[in-house]
Amino acid sequence: MVDATEKRRIGDPDPRITRRERKRWLFAMVIVLVVVVPSIFYFTGAYDRWQDGRSLANACRGSVDTAEAKKLLGADRLRGHDIQVDQGAIPRAGRLHKCNFSDPDGDAWLSVAMDWSSDAAGSLHDFGGFEPYGDVGMAIPLGHGWEGVMDEGRLGKDLVATVTMPCANRRSDPQRSSLIVTVQGEAMRSVEGATQRARFARTTVKTAQNAAKAWGCAARPGGAIGRVPNNTAHVKVPQGEARGTCAGIATIVRESATDSKAPIENCYLVSDSDTSQYRVSAFYGPFAKALPDQLGYADEFDPGKPAGRKGSGLWASAECPSSGRALYIATGLADTDDRFDPDGTLEKSALKTFATRSAKRHGCTDLKLP
Numbered sequence: 001m002v003d004a005t006e007k008r009r010i011g012d013p014d015p016r017i018t019r020r021e022r023k024r025w026l027f028a029m030v031i032v033l034v035v036v037v038p039s040i041f042y043f044t045g046a047y048d049r050w051q052d053g054r055s056l057a058n059a060c061r062g063s064v065d066t067a068e069a070k071k072l073l074g075a076d077r078l079r080g081h082d083i084q085v086d087q088g089a090i091p092r093a094g095r096l097h098k099c100n101f102s103d104p105d106g107d108a109w110l111s112v113a114m115d116w117s118s119d120a121a122g123s124l125h126d127f128g129g130f131e132p133y134g135d136v137g138m139a140i141p142l143g144h145g146w147e148g149v150m151d152e153g154r155l156g157k158d159l160v161a162t163v164t165m166p167c168a169n170r171r172s173d174p175q176r177s178s179l180i181v182t183v184q185g186e187a188m189r190s191v192e193g194a195t196q197r198a199r200f201a202r203t204t205v206k207t208a209q210n211a212a213k214a215w216g217c218a219a220r221p222g223g224a225i226g227r228v229p230n231n232t233a234h235v236k237v238p239q240g241e242a243r244g245t246c247a248g249i250a251t252i253v254r255e256s257a258t259d260s261k262a263p264i265e266n267c268y269l270v271s272d273s274d275t276s277q278y279r280v281s282a283f284y285g286p287f288a289k290a291l292p293d294q295l296g297y298a299d300e301f302d303p304g305k306p307a308g309r310k311g312s313g314l315w316a317s318a319e320c321p322s323s324g325r326a327l328y329i330a331t332g333l334a335d336t337d338d339r340f341d342p343d344g345t346l347e348k349s350a351l352k353t354f355a356t357r358s359a360k361r362h363g364c365t366d367l368k369l370p
Contacts, residue, residue, distance in 0.1 A: 058082070060099040060112050063210035068203050069110055072185065072196075075103035095122050096179075096215070110185045110203075114211055117164075117178040120286035121293045126182045127151070127162045127264070132296045132313060133334040135276055138233035139266050141259035142201050145222030147285070148208075149264050150201060152193070152231045158186040159197065161204040164263050164285055165212045165219035166322070178286055179217040181208040194227060201225045222261075229257035236270055246280075248353040251346065260361050263287050267354055268333075269346070278347050280330045280354045284362060285323035300331065306368035314348060316355045318364035326364055328355035 059080030070078055083098040096116055102109040115123045128136035128151060139149035148163035162182040170176045183204040202225050212219040237246065237253050246255035246267040254268040254276060265282040283291050292303045300313030306325070307316045314330040330351040341347050352369055359367050 059101065060097060060114070060207075060211065061214040063207050063214055064099075064101060064110070064112060065203065065206050065210070066101075068199070068206065069101055072199050072203050073101075073103065073108040073110060075108050077104055078102065079104065095119060108186070110183065112207055112211075113182045114215065115180045115182070116176045117180065117286035117289075118175040120180055120290035123162050123180040123182045124287055124290050124294060126184065127160055130281075130291065130294050132294075132300050132331050135268070135279070135333055136266070138231065138254070138256045139262065139264040140197075140229050140231060140256050141262035142205065142222075142225065142228055143257075143259050143261075144225050145261065146205055146225070147222075147261045147263050148201075148205065149262050150197065150204070150228065152197065152233065158184075159200045160184045161201060162263075163204055163208040164287075165208050165217055166285075167212070167217035167219055169216070169218040176217075179208070179212055179215060179219065180286065181211050183207060193231065197228050197231065198225060201228050232256055236274070242267075245282075245358070246354070247357060249280075249350045251350075258358075258361060260363070265358055267350075269341075269350060276333055278330060278332055278341070278350065280350050281328070282355070282358045283327045283329075284320060288317075288323075288325060288327040291327055291329070301329070307370045309370050314344075314351050314370050316351060316367065316369045318355070318359040318368070319366040320359075320362055320364040326359065326362065328358065330354075 059082055064080070066078060070076065078101050080099060080101045083100060095113060096119065097114040098112065100109060100111050113122065113126060124130055130136050137151040139151060142148040142150060142161065142163070146163055147166070148161060150159060150161035152159050160182070162180060165179045165181065167176065167178060181204065183200070185200060205222065205225060209221050232255060235254060237255060239250065239252050242249060242253050242255055244255040244257050245265045246253035249267065249269065252270040252272070254270060256266065258265070263284045264287060267280045268276040269278040269280070271277050291297060292301050300311050301315050302308060302310055312332050316328040317325045320326050328351060330347050332347070348370065355367060355369065359365070
């Protein structure tokens with residue numbers, strides 16, 4: 001006779017063995033979930049890509065188009081991070097925000113900075129420094145309705161661009177009437193210069209649009225950028241042949257293309273010895289107000305006067321429809337002992353020609369000359 005407690009059909013599994021096997025399977029599954037899956041996630045690069053995506057989405061409130069930035073830098077991966085800027089890290093500027101993007105090896109990077117109009121000195125510093133007596137490069141207009149300019153380094157792998165976004169909803173607030181976005185990049189993909197400049201310009205203006213939305217600036221964007229003017233920073237134009245920013249100036253020059261919305265313009269007067277001896281520049285909008293605060297300009301300008309000469313600097317100004325008074329300057333460059341205009345006659349004439357044409361191009365009136 002079989003005991004009732006042992007009644008089961010022959011071939012049925014021992015329930016004690018079944019429970020033991022279940023515990024083993026459960027333990028194995030826990031090991032897989034805790035150890036194996038994270039290891040696969042990490043060693044296949046999925047974790048790095050997840051970290052990349054998270055950092056890119058958070059940096060600068062997601063203002064940068066990361067797909068475009070990867071093309072620009074020639075990088076398969078990018079990591080982004082915000083930079084603390086409210087503790088005096090940026091000289092002479094109360095910067096609104098800044099973030100950096102770089103490939104894992106740090107060989108290629110992109111830096112993005114945002115400033116309100118009251119802190120345009122930081123943007124001006126980032127764009128070219130603009131010390132009074134320096135060759136600060138060229139300001140190539142972005143065109144297509146954008147209030148922006150860019151410049152290219154001598155090696156063609158470092159670029160900088162700045163865009164001013166006037167805020168229609170902040171016109172009554174002079175401290176935040178415009179948002180200025182400045183983008184710098186280095187060691188970028190080696191491609192034909194014009195293609196790279198256009199790509200960099202598109203990245204900059206798209207970042208500016210996204211930043212305006214993120215920081216509550218109702219700005220009207222410009223148009224699509226298919227190309228930007230050539231980089232002529234190192235191209236000499238023979239006397240009498242200037243057609244851009246130096247048009248009408250009677251000497252050899254270096255110039256850029258012109259645009260009615262370019263917030264910065266530069267023209268260089270060149271001697272027969274190929275030395276740039278004078279720089280004539282125009283500044284519009286917040287940059288006109290920021291220039292006197294740049295290092296060294298206190299000894300060259302009297303902000304209380306619309307025009308004049310102080311030290312070795314000359315300046316003029318004009319009233320513009322929506323951006324206050326524009327500022328036009330002429331300064332001698334450093335290390336030019338063979339100056340071909342010792343009495344300053346050509347310098348003064350060049351400033352007059354330059355300022356008159358630039359003011360007319362931007363629709364400004366009431367031009368005051370020294």
